[in-house]
Amino acid sequence: MGLCSTKWLVLWSLWAARLLPQPTLVIQLSNGPVRGTISPDGSHTQYAGIPYATIRQRFQSPGPHPTWDNVFDAINEHKHCFQSIEDTVMTGTKQCLILNVYNPLNTTPDAKLPVMVYFHGGGFFKGSSGSLLYGPKYLVPKGVILVTVNYRVNIQGFLCLRIREAPGNVASLLAKVMLFESQDPYDLYNYFMTKSDADLILTRVPRKEGNLIASEILYTPCAEKLIEGEEPFLTKSPLDILIKGDYNKVPVMIGGNNEEGLLLFAMDNATMTRRITFEKSVPKNLEFPSENVKMEVAQKLKRLYMEGDKMPMEGETLSQNASVRLSRLMGEVGINYPALEETELLLKTNNNPIYNYMFQYYGNRNIPMLLMSSKLRGVKGATHADDIFYIFSQTIIPTTIFENNMIESMTTMWTNFAKYGDPTPDFTNPPVKWHRTNSTTPTALVIDSEFSTAPLWYNDRVKYLRELYSKFRRKG
Incomplete structure (x- = not known):
């Protein structure tokens, strides 16, 4: 075997050994x-x-x-x-x-x-x-x-x-x-x-x-x-535990994505989504004194979420705008609102810092968003689990230089919280300070190409959900 062949054999062996x-x-x-x-x-x-x-x-x-x-x-x-x-x-x-x-x-x-x-x-x-x-x-x-x-x-x-x-x-x-x-x-x-x-x-x-x-x-x-x-x-409901403050009190970081419901909505088949009605979609953990009150709530939800868009007639296909608006009902009722209510309860019973965030960055690692149907794929923002792909690496998804900054920002804040109980401690000279949430004027960190802050109760829809649950939450 020649010298050149031997050299390549050694190099190949070293490369193969690195893979094992x-x-x-x-x-x-x-x-x-x-x-x-x-x-x-x-x-x-x-x-x-x-x-x-x-x-x-x-x-x-x-x-x-x-x-x-x-x-x-x-x-x-x-x-x-x-x-x-x-x-x-x-x-x-x-x-x-x-x-x-x-x-x-x-x-x-x-x-x-x-x-x-x-x-x-x-x-x-x-x-x-x-x-x-x-x-x-x-x-x-x-x-x-x-x-x-x-x-x-x-x-x-x-x-x-x-x-x-x-x-x-x-x-x-x-x-x-x-x-x-x-x-x-x-x-x-x-x-x-x-x-x-x-x-x-x-x-x-x-x-x-x-x-x-x-x-x-x-x-x-x-x-x-x-x-x-x-x-x-677990022998008590989480809601009762939070209300009574009967839990281990530690710093908490809590948040979600701005279009949580898009992924949930995209998982449904087209036949089912065409038949959606607000009257039948009022959250099941609400209990009303009469059917008339329930219908009034359904109509108010429809006005808030559809913003004038009409529901499709029999046989019609949902438009992209209507699909996005319906998805927000799914996401806000099931994910965003519960996180906001949990924050309010934590602020009442936990003296440790609470940090809220809203992830709405739209990038190449928003894998759930990218995998959705073509009708919803072009919607800007982040859907359910999109934030996870900037915190964990994936075997099947390569890292690109375009997303390195967001990966670095997310993982630095998350590991800082694990180390210090504060995602942006002053001694780390953070580019943006993530302030703890307070009960007087609660805010959340908005994670996007440019970081900012926004009110915790960020729109009229979630404010109305808070009103509904304060009046009509099902007991027991």
């Missing part, structure tokens, strides 16, 4: 010995797929973490819990309760670093914690440890029947949804236990015609009933 994951030293956990890998760029170690609990039986609390004697190679971060893909195919594994730990390499062994823990999104019915979407590349080099966590989703994680076998409170609703007439939760439990995982996960709740508010997200966290011998997780 290099192992870390073995560390000892309470589970047993664990070995992770070093990232290809040498910036961090990663311990992926570490089991933190076991699943013993459907609908039951998890068991203790498994143990082992031989070295556990923590390299599989792509395990996920049972869920459906496109509502037709089930995927996942039973023993899916794993976490991934990413640790910066440029620190001393005894350094105490802040830990950022992320529970993935997906509406409680889909998702997983892997680096395909929630990678550490942007966060960990800033001196934090990142932990991402799997949890059971859909009916496997959130069936609520308020009995020992499935603690919760949706038995009568499930009876109707599953076309199972018995109101006895034990009959329902036995029914669910006889179904295969695919039968359970692929069951979809039909939305009532004309109802804009999503009904597919049926299995969500609930306030549990106290059952002897069972350790509950």
Whole structure:
């Protein structure tokens, strides 16, 4: 072999070796010995797929973490819990309760670093914690440890029947949804236990015609009933907990995107969206003294949200303007307004700083916005989860130089909050100061090409929602 060929062989071998994951030293956990890998760029170690609990039986609390004697190679971060893909195919594994730990390499062994823990999104019915979407590349080099966590989703994680076998409170609703007439939760439990995982996960709740508010997200966290011998997780509604101030009081950063509802609206089929009516889309957690009052509220919501645009006639297609305006009802009722109300309650019961933000930057990493139908794709702003793509790296989405500034700004503020409880501490000389929210004139940081501030209650629509919930919130 000639000298030139040998040189290229050596270079190719070095390049190939760089692509292969290099192992870390073995560390000892309470589970047993664990070995992770070093990232290809040498910036961090990663311990992926570490089991933190076991699943013993459907609908039951998890068991203790498994143990082992031989070295556990923590390299599989792509395990996920049972869920459906496109509502037709089930995927996942039973023993899916794993976490991934990413640790910066440029620190001393005894350094105490802040830990950022992320529970993935997906509406409680889909998702997983892997680096395909929630990678550490942007966060960990800033001196934090990142932990991402799997949890059971859909009916496997959130069936609520308020009995020992499935603690919760949706038995009568499930009876109707599953076309199972018995109101006895034990009959329902036995029914669910006889179904295969695919039968359970692929069951979809039909939305009532004309109802804009999503009904597919049926299995969500609930306030549990106290059952002897069972350790509950949550026995009071989050609203009651916030009102009474019965929670761990710490600094809080809370916010959302300015067009949250666009993604939710785009997920609906065209036939359903053409049949939407405001009368049937009044939020279900409101209770009115009469049908006339409900109709008045529906008409006021229609005036505020449609701004003069007409709803389509039978067989007509929604215009882009009408689609955007309807999507705002979905986003503001389901996401934006609850965050604003939570802020008000926190300001009353928590003396620690509260920081609010509104993300409305429109860039090349607004992946949910870019993936929407052509009718909605050109709408400027940010929809549900767009902000996530400027905080986490993704395996399948390359980083472009055009978005580096926003990635740097977002990750700096988020890691500063983890380190100091303040996203823009003075000693870091921030280009823009993010002030804590106050109860007198509450404001939020608007994250865009140019940062600014805006009133927390940013339009007449969310102000009207506040008025509605103060008068008509359903009790119990």
